[in-house]
Amino acid sequence: MKTNIILAGVGGQGILTIAAVLDTAALDCNLNIKQSEVHGMSQRGGAVQSHVRISDKEIFSDLIPQGKADMIISVEPMELLRYLPYLKEGGHLVTDSNPFVNITNYPEMDALYTEIKSQPNSILLDAKKIAKDLGNSRATNIVLLGAASALLPLTDESLKKAIQTLFERKGERIVNKNLEAFEKGKEVAAEIVS
Amino acid sequence: MKKLLLGNEALAQGAIDAGISGVYAYPGTPSTEITEYIQRSKTAKELKIHSKWSVNEKTAMEAALGMSYAGKRAMTVMKHVGLNVAADVFMNMSVSGINGGLVVVVADDPSMHSSQNEQDSRYYGKFAMIPILEPSTQQECYEITKYAFELSESLGLPVLIRLVTRLSHSRAGIETGNRTPQKNLKLPSNPTQFQLIPMHARGRYKHLVDIQSDILETSENSYFNEFKKGPNTSIGIIASGIAYNYLMENFEGEDCPYPILKVSQYPIPKKPVKQLFNTCKKILVLEDGYPFIEEAISDFLGENRKVIGRLSGDIPRVGELNPDNIANALGFDVVINETVPKVVAGRPPELCVGCGHRDLFDAVNALGKEMGSQQVFGDIGCYALGVLKPYESINTLIDMGASITMAKGAADAGVHPSIAIIGDSTFTHSGMTGLLDAVIENTQITVIISDNSAIAMTGAQDSSASGRLISICKGLGVDEEHLKIITPLHKNLDENINLIRDEINYKGVSVIISQRPCVQLPKEKKDKLKELKKVTLN
Numbered sequence: 001m002k003t004n005i006i007l008a009g010v011g012g013q014g015i016l017t018i019a020a021v022l023d024t025a026a027l028d029c030n031l032n033i034k035q036s037e038v039h040g041m042s043q044r045g046g047a048v049q050s051h052v053r054i055s056d057k058e059i060f061s062d063l064i065p066q067g068k069a070d071m072i073i074s075v076e077p078m079e080l081l082r083y084l085p086y087l088k089e090g091g092h093l094v095t096d097s098n099p100f101v102n103i104t105n106y107p108e109m110d111a112l113y114t115e116i117k118s119q120p121n122s123i124l125l126d127a128k129k130i131a132k133d134l135g136n137s138r139a140t141n142i143v144l145l146g147a148a149s150a151l152l153p154l155t156d157e158s159l160k161k162a163i164q165t166l167f168e169r170k171g172e173r174i175v176n177k178n179l180e181a182f183e184k185g186k187e188v189a190a191e192i193v194s
Numbered sequence: 195m196k197k198l199l200l201g202n203e204a205l206a207q208g209a210i211d212a213g214i215s216g217v218y219a220y221p222g223t224p225s226t227e228i229t230e231y232i233q234r235s236k237t238a239k240e241l242k243i244h245s246k247w248s249v250n251e252k253t254a255m256e257a258a259l260g261m262s263y264a265g266k267r268a269m270t271v272m273k274h275v276g277l278n279v280a281a282d283v284f285m286n287m288s289v290s291g292i293n294g295g296l297v298v299v300v301a302d303d304p305s306m307h308s309s310q311n312e313q314d315s316r317y318y319g320k321f322a323m324i325p326i327l328e329p330s331t332q333q334e335c336y337e338i339t340k341y342a343f344e345l346s347e348s349l350g351l352p353v354l355i356r357l358v359t360r361l362s363h364s365r366a367g368i369e370t371g372n373r374t375p376q377k378n379l380k381l382p383s384n385p386t387q388f389q390l391i392p393m394h395a396r397g398r399y400k401h402l403v404d405i406q407s408d409i410l411e412t413s414e415n416s417y418f419n420e421f422k423k424g425p426n427t428s429i430g431i432i433a434s435g436i437a438y439n440y441l442m443e444n445f446e447g448e449d450c451p452y453p454i455l456k457v458s459q460y461p462i463p464k465k466p467v468k469q470l471f472n473t474c475k476k477i478l479v480l481e482d483g484y485p486f487i488e489e490a491i492s493d494f495l496g497e498n499r500k501v502i503g504r505l506s507g508d509i510p511r512v513g514e515l516n517p518d519n520i521a522n523a524l525g526f527d528v529v530i531n532e533t534v535p536k537v538v539a540g541r542p543p544e545l546c547v548g549c550g551h552r553d554l555f556d557a558v559n560a561l562g563k564e565m566g567s568q569q570v571f572g573d574i575g576c577y578a579l580g581v582l583k584p585y586e587s588i589n590t591l592i593d594m595g596a597s598i599t600m601a602k603g604a605a606d607a608g609v610h611p612s613i614a615i616i617g618d619s620t621f622t623h624s625g626m627t628g629l630l631d632a633v634i635e636n637t638q639i640t641v642i643i644s645d646n647s648a649i650a651m652t653g654a655q656d657s658s659a660s661g662r663l664i665s666i667c668k669g670l671g672v673d674e675e676h677l678k679i680i681t682p683l684h685k686n687l688d689e690n691i692n693l694i695r696d697e698i699n700y701k702g703v704s705v706i707i708s709q710r711p712c713v714q715l716p717k718e719k720k721d722k723l724k725e726l727k728k729v730t731l732n
Contacts, residue, residue: 010541023198027367033198036364040223040308041651044576046543061443062364062436065517067529078539084532102544107537115535 146185
């Protein structure tokens, strides 16, 4: 079993929190993990990505080869498409629908959505709104993680335990908000897929 | 349970467990998290391991050498271009040798993710004639650091550990081992060892040359260099550091059919290379960075096509390695199903919303228009983003501190206005001496220190300049009449333009401190700065 996941977004959008949950859950399940991330100049509002690799066997490369990603999870719709060359045939896409516009030539939303919907296995959802409705718009990334969870090689229990561990120092309320966000994301994705 | 650590963090944990008494460093991507890990470590705090940031890489390395002189283990950490700054002490301390174990960690940045060049630090290691270690995995980062201190003490030399961005910034589960206690104070037994006057230096240098064969022997017997046999001898592969991972990725857990020499310790081990030459038709060299091994084992005239790699064009000459460019070199197909759709636009990094540099650039650009000439010499930091749209305020960006000295040289050549923009921390890192040059000749330049009270680009670390800029400038001899402070806010734009214009027209050195804390600073730090400002202004 080997799962390759690309996390995409803009510097500061919190993709490393998703990565941390995946890493913690995988380690807890005694699986091997390699997870690359971006530090430095690109973090300032630029395109950022993280490669997460989970396997029960030895993992060699810290980077996912092109055409070998099982899944791309993105917190921003245009950033999702940037990494399509990494997606394997039949791979899955999960993305928030809200654009992060900090460039003057940001494309038309319709063109972006058409492109995303033309992909066979894509889940496009308004994760930001879901998180906001739950009273914690900062949990958008965890909504997306929930939406992707059915496709992950990790059990919901291990993912929820990891959320608990990672948010523990922020207090019980934040832990619960994030657990709710995870559940809601999962629920919405299931509706979209069916 | 395993600890989930970045390559950088695994290395730092290795240093703590090797019994270091201090780490000396200046932040620089991709090396920063090594020192930060030690700064945050409870164990390091309990053990009183020194970890405060140094003013620059040279002062850092010299302090580490001082700690080694006193018999304790010390580590110094920097990015690749930082080693240029520390090159003076680096080249000489291989001649003096060390007392307590001394490890120099340098993180290279192939593909220039956050740098001006992709220089390969292995050349520096070879230049200084010292052992080089190049881990390939996070676990190896941990192990190799502990080993580096042993090696350093057994040879009496500093040891260089070379990292690359992808290993520095990738996480994996790490198993840690025992911790070696810190060393006791023990001054050098040979009183002339560190006295590099020519008569002593000649002897030390001769010693360094004489032990080269011993150094080679350590790498030929190293646990970190491994020869793996393979049945298919049409190619023999040399893979160094992280390149080994990308190579093995292409066989997805199956055995590689070709013989492989994995290199993680230098000098390049001769015996196994010879074995490959004798048994294989071709040698493919895979290394992240410059063609260091390839060049060393290829023939000068290029007539012997036996060795292939970056020089032969089988691997791209520039940019970092990845599983795909190695697949191409091995003759494997890389199957890509999708391309990047045309609608996707580039998204370069930008200054944060609310950043004080933005308001400074607005003022400078307004003056550039008005004066019909905008020669702004920039420097290393977030404000380097002023090169890009929408500001396009900066004409040059070369190395730490070059803004002031280049502005001076250009002014000497007749450029006016000649403006330098430099950050507070870059100023104390390498700008002060250049300012003194300008003060001595009273050159007509305008130096703007964009002071955000942080080493912002690398994560808002403490700046050595905080609260000291005014006294430093006065101390260097800047005329108090032409030492000004502005606050870069939109509401002050006109006032700031007027002040900068006056200073540009002054026929001598003026320094304008453009002061506003980095928006990335936590609130507690901002509050502290406000207090500090009150004190310094009174």
